[in-house]
Amino acid sequence: TIGNQSGKEWANSIITELKEMPNVIVKNRAQVFGYYDHNMLVMSERINDHLPKSKKYSPKQRLWYIRAKEVVISSGSIERPLVFGNNDTPGVVLSSAAKEYLKVYGVLVGRNPLIFTNNDSAYETAIEFKKNGIWPIVLDTRSNPDSEIIYEARRMGIDIRFSYVVIAAKGYKKVKSAEIAKISEDKKDLGQIENISCDCICVSGFWTPTIHLASQSGNKTKFNKEIDAFVPGHSKQEETTVGSANGVFTLEETLKTSFEVGHELSKKITNNDNKVSVPQVTEKKSTQHDKFWCVPLPKGKKYKRFLDFQNDVAVTDIELALREGYRSIEHVKRYTTLGMATDQGKTSNLNGLQLVSNIENKIVPEVG
Secondary structure (H helix, E strand, O other): OEOOEOHHHHHHHHHHHHHOOOOOOOOOOEEEEEEEHHHEEEEEEEOOOOOOOOOOOOOOEEEEEEEOOOEEEOOOEEEOOOEOEOOOOOOEEEHHHHHHHHHHHOOOOOOOEEEEEOOOOHHHHHHHHHHOOOOOEEEEOOOOOOOHHHHHHHHOOOEEEEOEEEEEEEOOOOOOEEEEEEEOOOOOOEOOOEEEEOOEEEEEOOEEEOOHHHHHOOOEEEEEOOOOEEEEEEOOOOEEEOHHHHOOOOHHHHHHHHHHHHHHHHHHHHOOOOOOOOOOEOOOOOOOOOOOOEOOOOOOOOOOOEEEOOOOEEHHHHHHHHHOOOOOHHHHHHHHOOOOOOOOOOOOHHHHHHHHHHHHOOOHHHHO
């Protein structure tokens, strides 16, 4: 909750308040897709695309060129998949996507879900399934995590198995079952393989900040070891990145830092020192994620483990590139086409970087 309101209620009240301000323009169905020199941004606004019938001579879209004194980027983050055998089988979805389908659209991605995670956020999906009469099984790569949301999931009777991984999805045109096993503390050895029935596998490999606009602005990114991802570093232009796009994943810290940024920028532009109090936040505390993304193959198995789903780049392709002598991630990327599809590696690049760094025994910033 935020200020004794649900998150949705609080957000709606803030948006309503903004729309009523004479010096604020709110553009819905709009997306900034380019950040250029001199703080110029390009935005696409969808005007009639969502309507069944549009007016004659009315544009479907409008392109905006915006020049700003200050830019605040709050582009969020994207959930990272976990890599295991046959992970391109229909029915393997991101955990956050399964939760979104359920909460926003009332759609179940499966009636017998298996949730595979290395962090706490997937437990939100498990709890949503349980609230809607579905009994999920949670496989957590961590040995003994302890947090409020895990306690809540246990209290609801959800089946949780720690130090377990999905080895491979099974099924031809859709997921029908999964091979699972216990994994050792060093994440190299697998225990006895079991086959369990499921019709979808919801995966969560933690979160990757969406830093593309910040990078386009000329911001020199840096690697954050705490979250195992790149975050914006030193700004080249008048740009500030906030929230999970800046590697801040708790609601309380996000609101606190965002309100501070808003106050500083407002003071800088208007010379008015009007500080707004930060609302009180109630949220469940999370514990540290597991620094593990790629499940090893059992002896004698040759399952395909995909990193890039659009260009079909598998773990074996990366291993081959390294055997051929490629070391820099830029060379590996061009040899394998990792991250070169239309999504530009939003879900694959960091897993590829982690894989190369593990094989080369280097830290991620040394790889590229």
